[in-house]
Amino acid sequence: MSGSALRVRAQRLAPRDAVFVYDETDRHLSHFLAVYFFGAGTEPLDAASIRRWAQQRLGHAPLFTRRLRRTPLELDLPYWVPDPSIRVADHVVFDRPGAGTWADAKTRIAELGAVRMDLTKPPWEIQVLDRITAVPGLGEATIVVLKLHHSACDGIATRQLETKLFGAAPAPELDFGGARTLTSAVRSAGAFAAAPARFAAGLLRTRAEETTADDLVAERPATRFNRDIHAPLTLDTVTLPMAEVLAAKAAAPGRTTINDLLLTTVSGALATYLAEHDETPAASLAAMVPMSMRAVAHWDSANQLSQMFVDLHTGLADPVERLCAIRESARRAKARAAEPATLRAESRVDTAPALLLRAAGWARTLRRFDDATTVALSNTTISNVPRVTDALAFCDRPLVRVLGALPTHDGDGLRHLITSQGGELAITFTTNAAMMPDPGHYGELLLGSFRELGDALAAQAVPQVRD
Incomplete structure (x- = not known):
């Protein structure tokens, strides 16, 4: 061998x-x-x-x-x-x-x-x-x-x-030799x-250091997308020219990331969609945004992700103002995820006994959402994965586009996954016809929200000519 x-x-x-x-x-x-x-x-x-x-x-x-x-x-x-x-x-x-x-x-x-x-x-x-x-x-x-x-x-x-x-x-080659029963x-x-002793020791070690962030809102207003799933999954996508995305980033104030731009894009489209149905929430909505912890912590697991909860500031109509607010909320969420106290609290799962993890999973299945007025922490998922390597192929066919898709869950019925490859960036969203009977229209709102933000940033960057 x-x-x-x-x-x-x-x-x-x-x-x-x-x-x-x-x-x-x-x-x-x-x-x-x-x-x-x-x-x-x-x-x-x-x-x-x-x-x-x-x-x-x-x-x-x-x-x-x-x-x-x-x-x-x-x-x-x-x-x-x-x-x-x-x-x-x-x-x-x-x-x-x-x-x-x-x-x-x-x-x-x-x-x-x-x-x-x-x-x-x-x-x-x-x-x-x-x-x-x-x-x-x-x-x-x-x-x-x-x-x-x-x-x-x-x-x-x-x-x-x-x-x-x-x-x-x-x-x-594959080596199965010596595989033990x-x-x-x-x-x-x-x-x-x-396991119980290890978990108890970890709990005592981290409890005193636990902090509560002022900007982490425990409950958000429930929307039509935060109900139980009653219809088959649907999938749609919208693509953006990468040149336009980079131009918007260059015109944005401060240290704005592409992720900030896309969170703002989804925020604008989601707020507009709900407003069109006379369902504007009483308070701002938020997104769960997975964050890679590879540069922050050393976890012995296949999954190296932590959950960030980012305020989408859906109540702000001006796209640039909304971008700046979301950028600051995302910055605080990233900082919070990397704080030593947060990392120590995250480490509790590493010592949790199997029976406790199973019980927590069982308890989650009991939660129903159809009559909920609020949901915990976030209303939608927005995941942005790294750029795909160029020059890949399948059976001598060159790679030209990559998308990603997430299944929806009870209480999380609108999920976005963002990918990029070549000269384009794609936002793929999954939902169902009961929650969103017109996914094509939502795709148009995503495109319109991005263009509105890009135009506003470009106009702000152009020097004003005085008479």
């Missing part, structure tokens, strides 16, 4: 990864989708060639050949265990939906995003939709949908994984006995 082979061994899930297993229900899914658009190519693809392509890439990451194993009586956290018998055909689907248009593809992708993953198999799926027509801005494309479970991977790690999947470097009963008994 080559020294460069990928060793696949049993591994206990970190507690913050296990949360995605314990919290998952049919109404609170724990996966995400990465959607890649490639040139259509000159020859049609077939299922056999796609499965050969996937088989040759299994050595790029352990998640492709490990499945979940729960411990007896759930006394300990789950384990990833090697699965040498994996069948690629169980994970890779070749499909041309309906007439093969982008509208058909969106429906198929939304259906895939709404189905819970089977964790008795390795936690990944690939769906290939070949020769999709009428794709805005592209015409015809081959679409590859990668579905991953959050317990095994986060968005930043996905960026690293796709560079290998669609890059030119060959995958290492778990002595779960012994391990779990020891973990069960020690």
